[in-house]
Amino acid sequence: MVMRLVDHYIKGYWYCALLLLGACTASVAAPPTLQDADTITIMPVAYPAGQTAADREETLESLYGTLDEYVYKALLRKMALKGYVLDRPRGWTRPTDWNSESLMSRTDIELSRLMPESATYGAFLFVEQVKSESNPLSSSADGVASAVIIHRQSGQAIWRNSGHGEFGENHLLQGLLVSLLTPNKHAAMENAFGEIFSKLPEKQF
């Protein structure tokens, strides 16, 4: 009787030890998630290689800002409305090959090494394509972009998505003046971001 009780105790200890070990392993191996993200550092937006800011010029930039500024601010706005705490890269220098092709060819771990040391999570945004066409009757633009959020320490991507945005105007229907007032590339990229970040989970209030 006593031996059976002792045997039960020993078995009980073993089960407890195994359970504890399992719980510890799970907590160590648990991948980081968006819900864990305290502050996300927003890295500068990458554009296609060989494309300059002059190539992305639009009408009325004095009113809307350049596409580069507009895209970065739009990214901050979209993520702020989802409840994320954001930061800009600090104490960091942008590598010379900071373009979409170069960055997208890297692995998540390689990207994580490009982030500033102050960052815990970093968001990379790649503008893969942005172009516009205009003729006397109509004008249009379309853009393709993708985004990835990476946990710096583990080098793991915790969220990624891509999107396509279009914008078009008919000068005859809307009037040339109204059409000129809308920067097409800005609107197309805004739509692409809308698609990308509509899937980003919202943080609770």
Place this chain on the structure above:
Amino acid sequence: MRTDAFVKLMMCACAMFLLASCAISTKGLIPEPPVSGVRQIDKQVQLMPVQGGRSSSFGREAYITNEQYRDAMRQALLDAGSFRVLADEGPIDWQLFSDIITITTEGGVSPMYAIVVQYWLVETDTGKEIWRKGINTRHKVNWNEAFAGGTRIIMAINGATKKNLSGLIEALSKADLPD
């Protein structure tokens, strides 16, 4: 003729009403009642100029100026008694910096406003950053809380900013700071 003059007068009155309702006042940004029950930090702290704010412009998103944000933060910290002394002169122990990373409004009849601010403390003697905290606060105003759309936007801005400053005070109170 009289009808024309009356219509113009009414339009001017409406424009003035809309402009008045869109003005952001510093007083509206300060948490009220003040955040209470906070730990007072026994340091003399200088509030550094705020970065990232700008004035609102017609047809664009409503913004807060750096001066407005700094004034509201100063009053909120004084009301809460977060630091022993908040001063611009004398033996300064720490400097409190703040950067408005983004401010944004989600339009519609029930506007939502979001403001993200990074705050950090620097030890004056060493120039070392000793504490940092980023805070995102959002405030939504329902369509039935105010008649004028401009007023609802101002309410959303005030609400989000008050929450952000309250968040700063609470974070400072709980922070593990050097003696």
